[in-house]
Structures are given as C-alpha cells and as structure tokens.
Amino acid sequence: MKTAISRRWTIAIAAGLLIALVLPKAGIPTFFVSLLTQTWIITIAAMSLDLLIGFVGLVNFSQASLFGVGAYAVAIAATQHHITGFLPGLLLGIVAAVATAALFGLVALRAEGPGFIIITIALNEIVWGLAYQWTSVSGGDNGITGITRPAVGPFDVSSNSGYYYVCLAAFVLSFALLMLLVRSPYGLVLKGVRETPRRMRALGYNVWFYRYSAMLISAAFAGMAGVLYAWYNQFVGPVNLSLDQSTQFLIVTILGGIGTLYGQLFGALVVVFLSNELSAVTQRWMLVLGIVYFVVVMYAPGGLVVLVPRLWARLRGRRVAVVPTEPLLGAEEP
Amino acid sequence: MNGDACLALRGVTKRFGSLTVLEDVNVEVRAGERCGIIGPNGAGKSTLFNIVAGELALTRGNVAFLGRDVTRRSAHARARMGLARTFQTTTLFPKLTVIENLILALQAHSGERFQMLAPLTRQRHRYDEALALLERVGLRSRADENVAALGYGEQRQIEILLAIAQKPKLLLLDEPTAGLAPADASLVTEMLKRERAGITMVLIEHDMGVVFDVVDRLVVLHHGRVVADGPLDAVRGDARVQEIYLGGTL
Numbered sequence: 001m002k003t004a005i006s007r008r009w010t011i012a013i014a015a016g017l018l019i020a021l022v023l024p025k026a027g028i029p030t031f032f033v034s035l036l037t038q039t040w041i042i043t044i045a046a047m048s049l050d051l052l053i054g055f056v057g058l059v060n061f062s063q064a065s066l067f068g069v070g071a072y073a074v075a076i077a078a079t080q081h082h083i084t085g086f087l088p089g090l091l092l093g094i095v096a097a098v099a100t101a102a103l104f105g106l107v108a109l110r111a112e113g114p115g116f117i118i119i120t121i122a123l124n125e126i127v128w129g130l131a132y133q134w135t136s137v138s139g140g141d142n143g144i145t146g147i148t149r150p151a152v153g154p155f156d157v158s159s160n161s162g163y164y165y166v167c168l169a170a171f172v173l174s175f176a177l178l179m180l181l182v183r184s185p186y187g188l189v190l191k192g193v194r195e196t197p198r199r200m201r202a203l204g205y206n207v208w209f210y211r212y213s214a215m216l217i218s219a220a221f222a223g224m225a226g227v228l229y230a231w232y233n234q235f236v237g238p239v240n241l242s243l244d245q246s247t248q249f250l251i252v253t254i255l256g257g258i259g260t261l262y263g264q265l266f267g268a269l270v271v272v273f274l275s276n277e278l279s280a281v282t283q284r285w286m287l288v289l290g291i292v293y294f295v296v297v298m299y300a301p302g303g304l305v306v307l308v309p310r311l312w313a314r315l316r317g318r319r320v321a322v323v324p325t326e327p328l329l330g331a332e333e334p
Numbered sequence: 335m336n337g338d339a340c341l342a343l344r345g346v347t348k349r350f351g352s353l354t355v356l357e358d359v360n361v362e363v364r365a366g367e368r369c370g371i372i373g374p375n376g377a378g379k380s381t382l383f384n385i386v387a388g389e390l391a392l393t394r395g396n397v398a399f400l401g402r403d404v405t406r407r408s409a410h411a412r413a414r415m416g417l418a419r420t421f422q423t424t425t426l427f428p429k430l431t432v433i434e435n436l437i438l439a440l441q442a443h444s445g446e447r448f449q450m451l452a453p454l455t456r457q458r459h460r461y462d463e464a465l466a467l468l469e470r471v472g473l474r475s476r477a478d479e480n481v482a483a484l485g486y487g488e489q490r491q492i493e494i495l496l497a498i499a500q501k502p503k504l505l506l507l508d509e510p511t512a513g514l515a516p517a518d519a520s521l522v523t524e525m526l527k528r529e530r531a532g533i534t535m536v537l538i539e540h541d542m543g544v545v546f547d548v549v550d551r552l553v554v555l556h557h558g559r560v561v562a563d564g565p566l567d568a569v570r571g572d573a574r575v576q577e578i579y580l581g582g583t584l
Binding site for chain 1: 387389408409410413414418419421425426427428429430434437438439441442443446447448449450451452453454455457496500
C-alpha cells in the first residue's frame with residue numbers, strides 16, 4: 001500500500017520534471033517561460049515560509065524583507081561594487097538574508113503567537129522604510145536597475161529560456177533539501193516544537209534554539225529566491241520587500257497547502273498565472289484572486305493539494321469519506 | 335552541597351500578586367524515594383511542580399536538584415540534568431504518530447537531534463527502543479497511529495512512557511489518573527507499580543487508592559504550607575491531616 005503510493009509519487013515527480021525540462025524547447029511563448037521562471041522563484045520563497053509556518057508553527061510576516069535583502073544585496077554588489085559572478089552573488093544574497101534573520105530572530109522570538117506576527121510585520125516595515133528612504137544605497141523609490149544575469153560556469157543564461165533552467169534547478173535543489181530536512185531527526189524536533197512547545201521543554205529541548213535555527217535556514221532559501229528574482233527582473237525596488245510581498249508569499253503558502261512543501265508549487269502557479277492573465281483581462285484581478293483565496297480557505301483549509309484531489313474524485317462520481325488535512329506526508333514514508 | 339538529596343526545596347515561596355500560593359515550603363526527596371504530595375484543590379501542588387520543573391519562577395527560596403542549585407535554570411536545562419515530568423492535562427504531540435512521540439523523548443538528549451539531512455527512518459535503533467517501550471504497555475500495534483487517535487487512558491500511558499523514556503533521575507507525576515474511568519485508572523496504577531523500581535518519583539494525586547499503592551512517603555500541603563511530612567502510615571494516622579484533608583475517613 002505504502003510502496004504503491006510512493007511509486008506513484010516517483011512517477012509523478014519524474015513526469016513533472018520531464019515536462020518542466022522540455023517546456024521551453026516545445027515552442028511555448030516566451031511570456032509563459034518567463035511566468036514559469038517566476039513561479040520557480042516564488043515557490044522557493046513560499047517553501048521557505050512553509051518551513052516556518054507548517055513545520056515550526058511560526059507565522060513570519062518578514063519573509064519578503066529577507067527575500068528583498070537578498071535581492072538588494074546582489075543588486076548593490078553588482079552595480080556599485082562590480083561583484084557580478086553567479087556564485088559570489090548567490091552567496092552574498094544568502095549571507096545577507098541569513099544575517100538579517102539572525103537579527104530579526106533575536107527580537108521576534110521574544111514573543112510567541114500573535115506577538116511574533118506583529119513584531120515580524122514591524123521588522124518588515126523597517127526594512128521597507130530603509131529601502132525606500134536610504135536613497136544613496138538603495139536608490140529609494142527608483143530602485144536599482146542595470147542588473148545583468150551572470151553566466152553559470154561556461155553557460156550563458158542571459159536568455160529567458162536559459163535563465164529558466166537556472167531557476168528550475170534552484171527550485172529542485174531547494175525542494176530536495178527542504179524535504180530531507182523535514183524528514184530528518186531535526187525535522188521531527190521542529191514538528192514537536194510546532195505541536196507542543198511546553199512538552200518539548202519538559203523533554204529537554206531548547207525550544208528557542210530550534211525556532212531560531214529554523215528561521216536562519218528559512219532565510220537562506222528566501223535570500224536565494226531574492227537573488228534569483230533580482231537577476232530575473234533585472235530591477236529591484238522597495239515593492240519587492242514590501243508587506244504586500246510578504247502577504248503574497250503567505251497567500252501562496254496557504255493556498256498551496258501548509259506543511260506540505262510541494263503544495264507551494266501549485267499555490268505559486270495559481271497566483272503567478274492568475275495575477276498575470278487576469279490583469280490583462282480586468283483591472284479587478286485582485287478581487288478575483290481574493291475570491292479564489294477565500295474559497296480555498298473556507299472549503300479546503302488544507303489548500304489546493306487537498307481541494308483538487310477532492311474535486312477530481314467528485315467529478316468521477318466517487319465520494320470521498322474522509323479528507324486528510326495533511327495528505328501524503330506521512331504516507332510517503334517507506 | 336547535599337549529596338544525598340535528589341531534590342531539595344528550601345524556603346520555597348510563591349506569590350501571584352498579593353495571593354500567596356506557597357509559603358516557606360521545605361521538602362527533601364532522597365534518591366530512590368517515592369513521595370506523594372496530597373492536599374485539597376488550591377493547596378499549591380501543581381504550582382510546586384511547575385517551580386521544581388522550572389516553568390515558573392519562584393518568589394523566594396531555592397531549588398536544588400542532584401546537589402546543584404537549579405533555581406535559575408531553565409526547564410529544558412533541568413530536563414537535560416535528568417528531571418522528567420508528566421502533565422495534569424495530557425500534553426503530547428497530537429498530530430504526530432505514537433512512535434514519533436516516543437522518538438522525540440528518546441532522542442532528546444542525543445546528538446542526532448541536530449541531524450538535518452539523514453532521514454529519521456535511518457535511526458533504526460530509535461524505532462526499536464520506542465517499540466520496546468510500547469510493548470511494555472501493550473500498545474506496540476498502535477505505533478503508527480496518530481497519538482490523538484488513542485483512547486484517553488492510552489494517552490495517559492504514553493504521557494508517562496515519554497517521561498520514562500528520558501531515563502529520569504527524578505520523575506514528577508502530576509495526577510496521572512486524573513479524569514480516567516476506573517478501569518483506565520487501574521491500568522495506569524498497575525503501570526506505575528511496574529515501572530517504579532529504581533526511579534525516584536514525586537507524585538501528585540487525588541485518588542488515595544493510587545497514592546497508597548505507589549508511594550512510601552506523604553507530604554500534605556494545605557493553603558501553600560506543608561502540614562505533614564513522613565512515612566505513609568504515620569501521615570495516614572495523623573489526626574490533623576485526617577481532619578483537614580481526609581475528612582476522617584481513613
């Protein structure tokens with residue numbers, strides 16, 4: 001039974017990966033290649049958030065500021081200090097985001113629950129304010145332009161389809177690392193902290209340390225996503241680390257399915273494509289997105305990864321008696 | 335300091351605002367001793383536990399564990415030293431499986447809790463250890479179920495099992511049979527009688543049957559003060575205790 005589910009998953013992942021690999025070569029419009037690239041990036045950021053919300057129980061509203069710090073770091077390094085390499089840029093963005101989170105964690109983890117949320121909102125606003133007003137460094141409202149996509153080793157990835165593969169690879173690597181992480185002994189500790197911090201303390205776990213370390217790990221992935229976004233967009237502005245951006249990450253995370261890591265891919269697909277396609281059709285696209293979000297949260301709090309299989313089953317005339325709220329995570333274990 | 339005492343409370347006083355919950359409590363528990371704490375509701379028993387476990391700061395006095403002053407140590411640092419506890423209301427990890435609950439207890443003091451990139455399933459010995467523990471309470475077949483799916487009595491047994499899995503030097507049991515049906519309560523009592531050998535324990539309990547079965551010394555708390563402390567039979571016969579707590583029924 002369990003191996004059967006596991007085999008289906010292997011096939012699904014392999015098929016998905018294959019499709020993702022051939023899509024840019026299959027003659028789909030550049031516009032879609034570009035949207036998919038964006039999807040890979042947003043998914044990395046959303047997975048980094050899901051690690052905190054779904055596995056540690058920390059609802060972090062400052063994720064955009066970490067994303068943005070990564071983006072700004074690589075942008076400033078490239079335009080003002082001539083650091084334009086792929087690996088140096090990537091590392092710089094990750095280190096900058098982790099350092100920011102190291103500071104944020106010290107402040108925000110003094111509170112729990114709603115207090116933690118409010119503090120992270122405030123921290124995000126502070127970073128946004130810095131980006132907006134520290135014009136000499138950040139370019140203020142004008143942001144930073146003139147960022148170019150660096151070559152990856154011998155490969156020139158400045159074209160849209162070339163850069164697509166960079167982001168796809170980053171997404172696959174992030175997904176694999178995070179999946180390993182949540183299934184490790186350390187991952188079990190994180191789930192314990194999410195469930196019952198009081199019992200964890202009684203067992204001898206330093207709850208603060210695990211929350212803090214998870215924030216740093218999460219920040220590394222958020223920072224990486226930020227760097228990739230700066231190269232993708234070739235422009236960084238305050239909007240990239242605004243509270244709106246944090247909210248978007250949160251919506252993607254919840255829409256996809258909290259505590260799944262793979263759900264975020266579907267959340268990102270829906271949000272990226274809907275917002276781009278709808279905004280071409282109507283100015284009220286935010287309203288439509290809002291309704292989609294509302295419906296999912298109301299009728300399938302487990303997210304799209306619960307809703308879609310349920311709708312599919314109903315279409316085929318089967319009634320599903322029990323819908324698990326945390327699908328397949330446990331079922332995948334050998 | 336005091337090599338003999340496993341736990342030593344000296345002048346422990348706790349006030350919440352103007353309300354004094356504990357007043358100058360002095361109790362010593364020696365290694366190997368099984369000590370019951372009884373007293374009417376509001377006597378301060380659970381507060382005392384939370385102070386010993388490090389969840390509550392005290393107003394005055396100090397707490398020594400294994401001869402070391404731990405008054406200012408955090409709850410997890412005390413747990414690391416070998417202090418384990420159960421909670422009055424079941425405090426497990428409801429969305430994790432039974433075996434994951436136990437593995438969390440088993441790996442708490444080992445370096446593998448920092449392992450990030452090797453799957454948990456590779457820790458074969460932890461699974462074996464956890465299964466062996468479950469075997470002791472006859473719940474081995476439920477290992478892969480969510481702990482929330484177990485009956486209340488079974489959850490209470492897991493609650494105690496988690497504490498035992500820590501191989502504690504001192505075990506604090508906060509009303510292990512609270513809210514249990516008589517059949518379940520006797521299951522838990524039997525379990526405590528089986529497991530008590532070699533474990534130093536302090537037990538809070540309302541059910542006198544459980545107390546008399548498990549402990550060999552009694553401390554009676556009343557309005558935050560210790561009013562009697564001694565061997566089970568002596569305290570049982572103490573007229574004052576019978577009057578204020580036992581209502582003369584024993």
